[in-house]
Amino acid sequence: LASDQHPGVLWIGCSDSRVDPERITGSKAGEIFVQRNIGNIVPTHDWNFATVLEYAVNHLKVGDIIICGHSDCGAIKALDHESDDAYIPLWLNNAKEAKLRVACRMPVPQTPEEEKIWQRLVEIENVGLQLEHLRTYPPVMAAEKEGRVRLHGLYFDLATGELKKIF
Numbered sequence: 001l002a003s004d005q006h007p008g009v010l011w012i013g014c015s016d017s018r019v020d021p022e023r024i025t026g027s028k029a030g031e032i033f034v035q036r037n038i039g040n041i042v043p044t045h046d047w048n049f050a051t052v053l054e055y056a057v058n059h060l061k062v063g064d065i066i067i068c069g070h071s072d073c074g075a076i077k078a079l080d081h082e083s084d085d086a087y088i089p090l091w092l093n094n095a096k097e098a099k100l101r102v103a104c105r106m107p108v109p110q111t112p113e114e115e116k117i118w119q120r121l122v123e124i125e126n127v128g129l130q131l132e133h134l135r136t137y138p139p140v141m142a143a144e145k146e147g148r149v150r151l152h153g154l155y156f157d158l159a160t161g162e163l164k165k166i167f
Contacts, residue, residue: 007033010056012130013068014040014075019156021068024163033060039075039126040067041094042133050137057139057149065134065149068163069127070156076123094133098126127153128167 007030011021015036022032035052043049056062075092079099083089102121109115131153134140143149153167 001030005030005033005060007031007056007060008063009033010035010053010060010062010065011068012036012040012042012066012134014038014070014073016070016073018158019068019070024156024161033062037091038088039073039092039095040069040130041075041091041126042067042130043091043094044133044136050139053134053137054139057143061148063149064152065140066152066154067127067130067134068154068156069123069166071120071123071158073119073123073126076119076126079122095126095129098122098129101125101129124155124166127155131167 009027009032011032011034013019013021013034013036015038021027021034021036022029025032033056035049056065075095076098078088078092079096099122102118102125106118106121109118131151134151135144140149140151144151151167152165154163155166156163
């Protein structure tokens, strides 16, 4: 471990401090290569993100790429609010389509309970959307086509501690 790493997984998750990939998966140091950002977003055409993907797929030879969303995600909540921040709204544009897709399938929530359901649906839809974005990167496209990498969408429920495969 001190001289080399051989992770089998690239984990793309949220920066939320409550969602620690090693803790929630029971993994040890060196088993997961991690990329975290607010909203577990895979931005399109982002050099920083592209280098992570290229390194993980072409050099570390990970066999699995996971995008993990979670309950009570502040980034997803922020999609419903205006902001004076300079960078966060631009970043969250990469997730707005998830909210629009849910809006096409169900009416705007009217009660707090409906709001919780809506929030969870957008969080889950966002994982699917980010998997779509992931498939636009050439290293991932090639590796998936050749059967060298599998893509997975997971969802972590903060209240129950359950980590569930959703895609």
